[in-house]
Amino acid sequence: EVHLLESGGNLVQPGGSLRLSCAASGFTFNNYAMTWVRQASGKGLEWVSGISGSGRSTFYADSVKGRFTISRDNSKNTLYLQMNSLRAEDTAVYYCAKTNPGIAAVEYYYYGMDVWGQGTTVTVSS
Amino acid sequence: DIVMTQTPLSSPVTLGQPASISCRSSQSLVHSDGNTYLSWLQQRPGQPPRLLIYKISNRFSGVPDRFSGSGAGTDFTLKISRVEAEDVGVYYCMQGTQFLTFGQGTKVEIK
Numbered sequence: 001e002v003h004l005l006e007s008g009g010n011l012v013q014p015g016g017s018l019r020l021s022c023a024a025s026g027f028t029f030n031n032y033a034m035t036w037v038r039q040a041s042g043k044g045l046e047w048v049s050g051i052s053g054s055g056r057s058t059f060y061a062d063s064v065k066g067r068f069t070i071s072r073d074n075s076k077n078t079l080y081l082q083m084n085s086l087r088a089e090d091t092a093v094y095y096c097a098k099t100n101p102g103i104a105a106v107e108y109y110y111y112g113m114d115v116w117g118q119g120t121t122v123t124v125s126s
Numbered sequence: 127d128i129v130m131t132q133t134p135l136s137s138p139v140t141l142g143q144p145a146s147i148s149c150r151s152s153q154s155l156v157h158s159d160g161n162t163y164l165s166w167l168q169q170r171p172g173q174p175p176r177l178l179i180y181k182i183s184n185r186f187s188g189v190p191d192r193f194s195g196s197g198a199g200t201d202f203t204l205k206i207s208r209v210e211a212e213d214v215g216v217y218y219c220m221q222g223t224q225f226l227t228f229g230q231g232t233k234v235e236i237k
Contacts, residue, residue, distance in 0.1 A: 100180075103181075114180075
């Protein structure tokens with residue numbers, strides 16, 4: 001069974017940094033692109049970032065480009081999201097998600113989420 | 127960008143009765159490869175999203191057969207044949223044909 005467990009969420013001041021982690025199990029991690037999606041309280045879903053199975057290709061939403069960095073350690077089956085220059089509008093629950101071919105078009109493979117973790121909460125406030 | 131519009135935004139339903147949610151896209155979701163990358167997600171209160179349906183009508187692993195998807199082009203529907211208490215939550219349509227867009231969500235609650 002696929003299992004994703006996020007950690008690292010916390011209260012941080014505006015301008016601060018945080019690193020989220022997502023430990024994966026139950027599937028061959030390096031065979032799948034992975035993504036981060038966030039959800040502000042009471043709001044809808046916002047895709048944040050994606051990374052190919054090898055880690056060589058990364059993708060970002062315009063709202064986080066230049067501030068967030070996605071990476072993965074395939075030897076540890078772990079996905080990361082380094083968040084710098086945090087703003088109040090980054091406050092949200094952050095979910096990591098596994099992708100699956102067939103959920104999105106092949107050129108947008110990093111959007112094809114099929115299984116989601118429980119999420120970790122990031123609060124940006126002074 | 128493709129805009130996804132769901133109706134209704136709120137759907138009070140009676141246990142055991144059917145429910146239906148509509149999702150309309152601002153342009154056709156048929157990809158050049160012939161597939162239509164339209165999915166449905168369920169988010170129960172306090173839970174992460176869960177994939178229910180992909181490519182219009184394919185149920186994801188473990189999804190009960192009371193959930194079904196249909197449609198084509200720009201108009202899509204999620205149906206729950208007999209609503210159960212565990213079906214309460216917000217349902218999102220999601221397209222992955224051209225970039226990624228989510229619908230705004232439909233809240234299903236029990237009358």
